[in-house]
Amino acid sequence: MLQIKCPFCGKRDQTEFSYGGDGQITYPALNADEDSWHDAVFLRQNIYGRQIETWQHSHGCRSWLLVERDTVTHEIFSVELAHGDWQKQVEKNK
Amino acid sequence: MTRFSAWEVIKNGFTNQSGWSRQWRDPQPKSNYDIVVIGGGLHGLATAYYLAKNFNLKNIAVVEKGWIGGGNAGRNTTIVRSNYMLKGNREFYEDSLKMWENLSHELNYNVMFSQRSHITLYHTPGALDSAARRYNIMLQTGSDAEIWSRAKLKKEIPHLNYANDARFPIHGALVQKRAGTARHDAVAWGYARAADKLGVDIIQKCEVTAINRKAGKIASIGTSRGKITARKIALAVAGNTSRLWQLADLGNLPIESHKLQAFVTEPLKPLLDHVIVFGVGGAHFYISQSDKGGLVFGGDIDWYKSYAQKGNLHIVQDVSESALSLLPCLGRVKLLRHWSGVVDMSMDGSFFMCKTPLDNLYLNAGWNYGGFKASPASGWYFADLIANDRPNDIIKDHNLERFKTGHHIDESGAGPDPKLHG
Numbered sequence: 001m002l003q004i005k006c007p008f009c010g011k012r013d014q015t016e017f018s019y020g021g022d023g024q025i026t027y028p029a030l031n032a033d034e035d036s037w038h039d040a041v042f043l044r045q046n047i048y049g050r051q052i053e054t055w056q057h058s059h060g061c062r063s064w065l066l067v068e069r070d071t072v073t074h075e076i077f078s079v080e081l082a083h084g085d086w087q088k089q090v091e092k093n094k
Numbered sequence: 095m096t097r098f099s100a101w102e103v104i105k106n107g108f109t110n111q112s113g114w115s116r117q118w119r120d121p122q123p124k125s126n127y128d129i130v131v132i133g134g135g136l137h138g139l140a141t142a143y144y145l146a147k148n149f150n151l152k153n154i155a156v157v158e159k160g161w162i163g164g165g166n167a168g169r170n171t172t173i174v175r176s177n178y179m180l181k182g183n184r185e186f187y188e189d190s191l192k193m194w195e196n197l198s199h200e201l202n203y204n205v206m207f208s209q210r211s212h213i214t215l216y217h218t219p220g221a222l223d224s225a226a227r228r229y230n231i232m233l234q235t236g237s238d239a240e241i242w243s244r245a246k247l248k249k250e251i252p253h254l255n256y257a258n259d260a261r262f263p264i265h266g267a268l269v270q271k272r273a274g275t276a277r278h279d280a281v282a283w284g285y286a287r288a289a290d291k292l293g294v295d296i297i298q299k300c301e302v303t304a305i306n307r308k309a310g311k312i313a314s315i316g317t318s319r320g321k322i323t324a325r326k327i328a329l330a331v332a333g334n335t336s337r338l339w340q341l342a343d344l345g346n347l348p349i350e351s352h353k354l355q356a357f358v359t360e361p362l363k364p365l366l367d368h369v370i371v372f373g374v375g376g377a378h379f380y381i382s383q384s385d386k387g388g389l390v391f392g393g394d395i396d397w398y399k400s401y402a403q404k405g406n407l408h409i410v411q412d413v414s415e416s417a418l419s420l421l422p423c424l425g426r427v428k429l430l431r432h433w434s435g436v437v438d439m440s441m442d443g444s445f446f447m448c449k450t451p452l453d454n455l456y457l458n459a460g461w462n463y464g465g466f467k468a469s470p471a472s473g474w475y476f477a478d479l480i481a482n483d484r485p486n487d488i489i490k491d492h493n494l495e496r497f498k499t500g501h502h503i504d505e506s507g508a509g510p511d512p513k514l515h516g
Contacts, residue, residue, distance in 0.1 A: 001407045002398075015408050019398040019513065034498070041510055042441050042497040043346035046336035048401050071351070072401045 002069075005079050007090050008061040020054030023066050023082070047071060054082055095291055098202050117283060118290035123297045123319050127155045129480060130315065130324040132302055132338065134158025136167045136278075136466065137458055138330035139285035139296070140473020141480070146292035148474070149481040154294045155324075157317060159301035163282040166333060166465060169403075169435030171356045171380060171392045173369055174467040175212040175273035176237055179228050182491040182503050183444060184235050187464075189488065190471030191237075191272060197470060203284030205276045206385065211368045212273030213242070213251070215420075217262040221374070225268035232270070240269040251368065253423050261419065262374045275369060275382050275390075281469060305342040311453045312342065328456045328480050330472075333436035334401075335459040344451060348441040348497055349460050350512040352395045355405035357413060357432040359424075361387030372420045378516055379416035388430060391417060394516045395439065405434035437462060443515030444503035447476055448485060448493040456480050457494070462515050 002014035022044060028036040045051075049072060055065045064082035069075065081087040096102055096115050106113045129145060131138045134156045142156045174194050176187040198205050216225050225241060232239040243266050248256055256264055286296055297319065304316030305327075314323040331338055339347050366389065369382040381391035393413035396406050410432060417424050440446065440460035445468070450457050458476045461468060475489045485493070496502060497510070508514035 013408075014406075015411075021511065021513070022399075038498050039346070042348045044336070044348065044350050044512075045346050046350050046399070048337055048351075051399070053399070069398075071399050074400065074402060074406075 002074060002076065004055060004057075004065070004067060004076060006057050006060060006063065006065065007079065007081055007087070008063060009057060012057070012060060016057060016059040017055045017065075018058040020056060020064065023052040023054045050077065095287070098204075117287045118296055121295045121297065123155065123157070123300060123317065123322055124295070125320065125322060127295070127322065127324045128153040129155075129326045129328065130322055131156045131328045131330055132315070133329065133331035134160075134162050134286075134296060134298065135165050135330065135332070136281055136285065136469035137332070137461075137472045137476065138328075139282065139289055140469050141328060141330055141458065141476045142294045142296075142473075143285050143289040143292065144473045144477035145481060146289060146294055148477060151481065152293050155297055155322070156289070156294060157297045157300040157302060157322070159299070159318075161298045162286050162296065163279050166435040166437065167282040168279055169356060169433055170278055170466040171382070171390050172275045172278045172384075172466060173212065173273070173380060173382065174207065174276055175270055175369075176467070177212065177214070177228060177232060177239070177268070177270050177273070178505060179231050180444075180503050180505055182489075183505060184231070185488050186471055186475070186492075187468065188235065188237050189474075190468050193470035193474065194276065194467075195272070197276075197281070197284070201284035201288045203280060203287060205280045205284055207276040208274045208385075209272050210274040210382070212270045212371065213247075213368050214268045214371045214373070215247075215254075216265050216267060217374045218265065222265060225266075229268055238270060238272050240271065242267045242269050251366070251370070253365070253421060254370070255420055255422050262377075273369065275384075277385075278466060285469075285473070302338060302341070305338065307342065307452065310451075312455050324454075326454045326456065326480055328458065328476065330458040330476065332438045332459055332461045332465055335438050335457075342452065342455065347459070348494070348510075349438045350399050351401050351436050352398075352439045352513060353400045353402060353405060353434045354392065354395045354437050354463065355409050355413075355432055355434045356390065356392045357410070358384070358388040358390050358430050360428045360430050362389065362427065363387065365389070365423075370420070372416060377412075377416045377419075379413055379420065381417065381421070389424070389427065395437070395513060396434070397513050401436055403434055403436060405432055437465070439512030439515055441497060441510040441512060442502040442504040443506055443508065445472075445492055446494055447472070447479060447489045449479070449483075450494075
């Protein structure tokens, strides 16, 4: 079982969380051409190794998180709040 | 190589089983082939076999980084069915099922294909409507389908949980009688042996480490056992397709690698005669009983992207809960093993079999949950694509451009999120 250390709630079993998907996709401007949108929506780098991905603590504080995890060993390197301002706030309050 | 027959079995009974030979050779890789198939799984082996058989081609190699039967070929729940609905999938999987029906004869290898019925339970009147739609489409496109009432189901499979206060009471089922299971190792060994007999070199422990391009083509591949040049290269490496695609410097694919687990219990006396599928309210569970007596079952993928060939415990809990809600009699049965394979989950839940931006590279990928049952037709049509350098009508919609043009083949209607296409 993966264990993810939520910045609010502490270390919890993965079953409390929902997997979102790739956290490194940059979506193009709304009026960008179809090809850029096609690439962002449908194509994946499908990284073998360390990647940033999104998880939601859906059975906890419901925050969206950015998790850096290895897709081969499942080791988790870092967890932070997906919304940058909140992450800054949490760090300030430490 | 000895051809298998009743006579050989009797003869070897009298000669201390000394008359059997190796199933396939263990050749050194040559430096040049006409066609190299990368990936020695069921699809790669079947492709090589049909290239040699249907098109009389020689000088073919299959390169496999591990050993035959060590990847997804041996990590599935062995279910064969064709109850797909959408054009493109419907004809393809129906063809595959027809090929399964004759596969043991075709390969001179008993693949233990058992047409024991595939039974998809439904639990609400709405689900019955949906089942009826699929049933009608199947009947009208040359397949078989039946709808079983609760009473009929109770008679055929008495030990399911028919309690009226079950969280998801059983209303009935959509049944495909020609569907069933096969012995997965036998399929791998059968194709390997038959392909070898037609002169195909099966090269194990040979990992592709480089793909060298020159002028819109692949000039050569680097492997752990030396450099190989070939006129045509075919990729059949589901699970690792993105890695090889990127090795060829081709960018990103509409694929994510996920892991799918399978489970087997201790052997029991005969209990289940069919393949039973339970899928409602977020649960997903399928179960059958092997000839050895073990209950073979599986559920959802592990939800998060992974290349690890090891399963995680939350799915063990998930499928155990499903098992008990469907078959309460399994409460004290011990789980013997569970294992996991890495699958290509695609953006619409359907596969890719097409030409690529490189002239002499062909792609076979994105099998999601459906790889095992597809093996014969996959090999057949992929061989046809490689030999004739154009897709057959039946697979022409399974290309990489379909997301650009809006022609998704999305059976579950889940949209572009690979983890939802279970």
